[in-house]
Amino acid sequence: MRIAVYVPLLLSLLAPLGGRPLSERCEPRLATWLLTASSLALGAASMISLGLLAVTGLIRVPQLADLGHWSSRSARGADPAQLSIALVAGLLLGGTVIAAARMLWRRTRTLASAAVDAACMPARDGLVVVEDEAPDAYALPGLPGRVVVSTGMLRTLDEPEHDILLAHERAHLSAHHYAFVALAQLGASANPLLRPLASAVTYTIERWADENAATATGDRARVARTVGKAALAAHRTPSRIRTAGAALGILGRRGPLATAGPVPRRVAALLVPPLRRHPALTTATAAVLTAATLATAEAAHDLHLLLQTVGAWR
Template identity: 85%
Template sequence: MHIAVYVPLLLALLAPLGARPLSERCEPRLATWLLTASSLILGAASTISLGLLAVTGLIRIPLLAHLGHWSAFSAQHTDPAQLSIALAAGLLLGGAAITAGRMLWRRVRTLAAAAMDAACMPTHDGLVVMNDAAPDAYALPGLPGRVVVSTGMLNTLDQTERDILLAHERAHLSAHHYAFVALAQFGAAANPLLRPLAIAVTYTTERWADENAATASGDRMRVARTVGKAALATHSTPVRTRVAGAALGIIGRRGPLASAGPVPRRVAALMAPPLGRHPAIAAATAAILTAATLATAEAAHDLHILLHTVGAWR
């Protein structure tokens, strides 16, 4: 195998360095798309690279080489990848497959539970009000989804702030933000180095919903105050009513990824002018993903040539 097989692994190592700058300098909707695509493509490309390297180790085993009609002796002398690298790649590939499989299974179960919960919440306008003194509000995905708000949160906000909160939560549902978060986390499950990208997606989806609320209300400062007020109201209040991993709310996700969307950063962004699309950032991201894709294709072609070569020696 030649240098191309290592390019996706190198890009996956470097990509997290750009996660936070991209999330803070680029318009939230575009940033969410770019970060999600980066997590998925780099996760897939790096996993495929590990698989290609692992195959070069497998064909050096006489029994397995015999099954594929290859020459193990030729593979040992033709393939430039060291056996230790191939074995390490195989172990990493096994770990990635297990982690990604477990994450996918948990996510499917979570979203199914969320859809069931949403179906059990009859409503005419998609809004469900819970009789709960604990301030909380979140969007629950389903067919259709629901915006769930506690009486505690409604009592905390005035009418304008309630409208802002509902616009924020409805933006989560209409833009399918839970899908972006799930896909980015799936890429990070395949390659843990990409976890910062998944965390950044959680933040940019909140920023995306903030900007939608700002557009609907026409008052960015009022949205900033509402976000801060809702966060302060829920700061010391435990929330047990959400479906873990499926609900997105104005205060951000709770749990292991809570640090992904810190409220002060969101408030500061709302108090500043809206961010632009920054075509240069989008072009650079597209170039990186293209390079990863092409390198993976080139590595697969290299493996094809290697298998043909060791097969001809048989």
Template identity: 75%
Template sequence: MLWRRARTLTAAALEAACMPAEDDLIVIEGEAPNAFAIPGLPGRVVVSTGMLHTLDETERHILLAHERAHLACRHYAFVALAQFGAAANPLLRPLATAVTYTVERWADENAAAATGDRERVARTVGKAALAAHDAPGRAPGAALAILGRRSPLAAAGPVPRRVAALLAPPFGRHPLLAAATAAVLAITALSTAEAAHDLHLLLEAVGA
């Protein structure tokens, strides 16, 4: 899994570097509505003419803000690490799926902050998803919410839940939750290091 992800990201970076772009944007000819970000140094945002014709000028700005957020925040790294963890431990597969959904929500919120219109971003997300639904090579994927709270949208797909989240009031900052998350991650890292050290001592004892 690590080799496959590293090879994929390296190929994407090389492809992005070879693509001539103006302000990191590449427009490709094609009737199928499509838009995606290619990680690299620098990264590229690729949008088809079909998608540009589907959206109006404001919606195009929102789309570009969303895709550029993926590049600026290194979302591909979060997804790759989560998928690698799920490959090492199958119990982490729901977490990997949640990370994939959450980076989309992250990019949605960045687009909302950049444009100042959450409702317009919600409409653009829904409109672009409907336009791309029948595009060749694109298949809708399921995603799980991080906290798994029961709600009328608990069984809905990722796009309806993203739209509902954008139409709801934005979340406030929760420093205690952030501190608790950091503490859990630190404890997990220390526990892993301690377990590795204990295993090393055990193997030394067995070898002796």
């Protein structure tokens, strides 16, 4: 097969390099959409590329070639891809399919459990206050979702900061941020090279919620202080462990980016004017996704021609 089949795999190596610039320089809502789309599209394109390469190996096996009325001998001569590459692609494809299926199953179960928990929680205007000395706050997806806040967090923050906290958590629910996280992680499970993109999404959804809170309250500096204050309180008193991925909290401690200091970055972003859409980064992302799509289509066409050729030579 031609070079087109390898393009999505090459782009998967390069795309994570743009994750940090997108999350830091682009408006958070747009950055979340671009990062999620990139993770999902490149993950799917990578799986298709591996599948196409694996097929070139399968048609070289006489017993399998006979099922499609192809000539295995002709396939060995007509396809430039080496058999070892096809075999490796097949093994990698099997692993990615299993990983993606497991991730999808776990995420589905987690969200279903969260929805059941939310439905069982008595709430007032969607707010649930739990008796817990550990400062904690998170959004629990459901129909409807719930904002869960501990009494320890309420005592840590003052009244205006309560409004900021609620605006932040309600932004998570109204914008369905859990769906962005799930889709980005699905793409990363299909292609582990894309994990930096999925991690960046866990940061940009927090930035998105921060900006919504700043817009709702009209005080960016106070939102920055609230984020920092909540993070410091939680650091001193670790909150109880919740089901992984079930909640999206104001503290932004739900992903690998925590080791890179997401809270200081969020506070710094709130102390400057809001970011605007970045045309250059948007264009570059669109170009990458377009190239991956076109290359995948071209590779599929190459395989179609190959199958026609080995079928005609039978």
